[in-house]
Amino acid sequence: MIIHTVQQGDSVYSIANQYQTTIDELVQINGLDRPEDLVIGQTLVIPTNTYTVQSGDSLYQIANRFGVTYQELAQFNNLNINTPLQIGQVLQIPQPSKTDITSNAYIEPIGDTVSQQLQQSARARSPYLTYLAPFSYEINRDGSIVRPPLDDFASIAAENNTALMLVVTNIEDGEFSEELGRLIMTDENVQNRLLDEIIQEANEIGYQDVHFDFEFLPSDTRENYNQFLRKAKERLSAENLMLSTALAPKTSAEQTGQWYEAHDYQAHGEIVDFVVLMTYEWGYSYGPPMAVSPIEPVRGVVEYALTEMPANKILLGQNLYGYDWTLPFEEGGDPAEALSPNQAIQRARENNQSIEFDEEAQAPFYNYWDENGNQHEVWFEDARSIKAKFDLIREYGLRGISYWKLGLAFPQNWYMLNDQFNIRKIS
Numbered sequence: 001m002i003i004h005t006v007q008q009g010d011s012v013y014s015i016a017n018q019y020q021t022t023i024d025e026l027v028q029i030n031g032l033d034r035p036e037d038l039v040i041g042q043t044l045v046i047p048t049n050t051y052t053v054q055s056g057d058s059l060y061q062i063a064n065r066f067g068v069t070y071q072e073l074a075q076f077n078n079l080n081i082n083t084p085l086q087i088g089q090v091l092q093i094p095q096p097s098k099t100d101i102t103s104n105a106y107i108e109p110i111g112d113t114v115s116q117q118l119q120q121s122a123r124a125r126s127p128y129l130t131y132l133a134p135f136s137y138e139i140n141r142d143g144s145i146v147r148p149p150l151d152d153f154a155s156i157a158a159e160n161n162t163a164l165m166l167v168v169t170n171i172e173d174g175e176f177s178e179e180l181g182r183l184i185m186t187d188e189n190v191q192n193r194l195l196d197e198i199i200q201e202a203n204e205i206g207y208q209d210v211h212f213d214f215e216f217l218p219s220d221t222r223e224n225y226n227q228f229l230r231k232a233k234e235r236l237s238a239e240n241l242m243l244s245t246a247l248a249p250k251t252s253a254e255q256t257g258q259w260y261e262a263h264d265y266q267a268h269g270e271i272v273d274f275v276v277l278m279t280y281e282w283g284y285s286y287g288p289p290m291a292v293s294p295i296e297p298v299r300g301v302v303e304y305a306l307t308e309m310p311a312n313k314i315l316l317g318q319n320l321y322g323y324d325w326t327l328p329f330e331e332g333g334d335p336a337e338a339l340s341p342n343q344a345i346q347r348a349r350e351n352n353q354s355i356e357f358d359e360e361a362q363a364p365f366y367n368y369w370d371e372n373g374n375q376h377e378v379w380f381e382d383a384r385s386i387k388a389k390f391d392l393i394r395e396y397g398l399r400g401i402s403y404w405k406l407g408l409a410f411p412q413n414w415y416m417l418n419d420q421f422n423i424r425k426i427s
Contacts, residue, residue, distance in 0.1 A: 001419045006042050025047050026044060029045050029411060039348050039349045041356060042345050045383050059081060098422050103129050104131040106405040107132060107405060107407065108407075119152055122153060128417050130163060130423060130424050131163050134148050135148065143193030143197070144197055166201065166209065169214065170216075177216075184214070195236075198210055199241070207241070208241065209243070209244055210241055210242070217263075229267070244273055245268050248278055249298075265304070268309070269309025274399055275305075275315065279293055279302070282297055289329060293381075296361075314398045316400070323339070327376060341380050341381050341408070363385045365380075381410065382412070383416060
């Protein structure tokens with residue numbers, strides 16, 4: 001697999017010819033809606049491990065393009081680094097060895113039914129998943145739970161040997177509730193009924209993991225949450241069910257703020273089977289324009305987590321979306337519009353904009369003016385930004401990756417995930 005960044009003068013035909021692949025493969029892998037009209041700066045994932053030398057190429061330039069050293073490239077092709085390359089010469093590009101990882105994806109039905117689009121997304125992506133995680137079971141004040149619409153999720157998962165994850169949240173009236181969170185963490189009767197109903201539901205539907213995503217808990221319930229997890233782990237283990245949690249993206253144990261304080265990385269690392277680090281939303285709908293998951297802040301969270309728990313318990317959170325902000329940004333103003341990576345590319349094309357790449361954030365972006373004269377700034381994900389996260393997973397030997405969320409068009413990610421890793425399946 002090779003990542004090609006579209007340059008001035010490129011066409012899908014010339015790119016397919018350059019890499020000795022087919023236009024149909026490029027269209028399918030990259031989800032090209034208008035292959036005849038590429039956007040300068042957009043990335044294309046190429047299903048090949050070879051590169052044909054072009055006029056002006058050097059060993060260093062080619063190696064840099066594909067993320068290897070020129071020494072590695074020369075050695076892999078038995079080349080003398082001092083011998084000039086020949087136009088038309090075919091080079092083999094060294095690829096990282098595939099490692100085994102766990103992959104999860106949340107899927108969020110809106111309303112009382114699962115849309116056809118979400119069902120199709122679950123069916124298309126389950127082959128690449130260890131877990132499919134319907135979001136979410138909500139908790140009533142008495143500890144009973146409310147099932148989200150599931151439709152065919154169980155049969156889709158079974159057909160693809162994908163495990164189901166039972167996601168439980170403290171969402172109430174559409175928002176994470178501090179008050180409900182306190183009740184769950186401090187009332188043993190509520191806890192006992194909650195765990196009874198979770199176990200009954202897991203056995204009825206066929207869930208294999210129970211996942212607590214409790215957010216914005218009161219800071220003084222930190223130890224209550226830890227004790228609840230210990231109780232849950234004992235009950236769930238007796239039923240052969242795994243336990244996982246979602247953790248806010250902390251960089252120290254003392255990090256302040258309601259999203260962070262009740263999440264005890266060390267305790268979660270000791271108690272649960274694995275965690276999902278919510279390493280996204282630096283750029284968010286009500287914040288200023290920036291990358292949603294810039295690589296260095298993501299790395300900082302991972303490095304802190306590794307001081308509190310082993311790498312084989314960590315799933316790296318990864319967004320499958322970007323945002324379009326209207327400028328100038330105003331605190332408390334209208335939220336940015338969420339959009340898929342493919343929608344972001346379409347919007348750049350519609351507005352005749354080239355896509356730029358921020359090397360520090362390892363994320364693509366562009367600006368444009370709308371028909372009403374408003375300036376916009378768009379940050380999203382592409383093959384390069386995803387590769388940076390995949391490299392991070394390999395670098396630290398993490399358990400795997402968790403996506404928020406299915407239903408957003410980003411076919412490059414799924415091809416790359418399958419190309420770069422072996423996805424664990426739980427039989």
